[in-house]
Amino acid sequence: MTVDVLIALGVAAELACCVGLVATRTAIDRLHYAGAATTVGPALVAAAVCVEEGLFTTNGLNAVVVAVLLAVLGAGLATATARAIRLHERGTLEPSATEREQAS
């Protein structure tokens, strides 16, 4: 029962991110959903595997490794992508005068 709920939540989280990808218009907005998909869904699926098999088993540890890899590498990839999008749209990574005013 617990495994079913965890899998359902993990799959639902990933599908929600897919819907968000289509629903938003700008690349930065879409990147938020791609980044969210690397954290919530994999963690829930890995938790389901660990509940089914046990944490300190080959399958359980492999699932945890996948979830951690996706979370850590996904965050790095999202940062690199955001930099590329910003450079493409603004030509610089420096904040504009308007953005500085809004931040202060």
Next chain:
Amino acid sequence: MNVWLIGATVLLAGLVPCGWVVARGRELDGVVAVELASTLVTLVLLLLAEGFHRSSYFTVPVVLAALSFVGTLIFVRLLGDRRL
């Protein structure tokens, strides 16, 4: 058909919106969609490995999680240097 295989099959439907964005959006939108698609495929492989009860199958999502990062990063560097 167990719950793992059902979850993997349902998750595959998420590739459709990713493909739509890749086909219709700009290049950087496509890169973002590829990022999401690689995450989805990694999870599908994880669910299939557990669904088939084969320990050796778990190697595939581990390798894909690492390699998809490298592959997408190359796309980002390539497109980031270009004026689109």
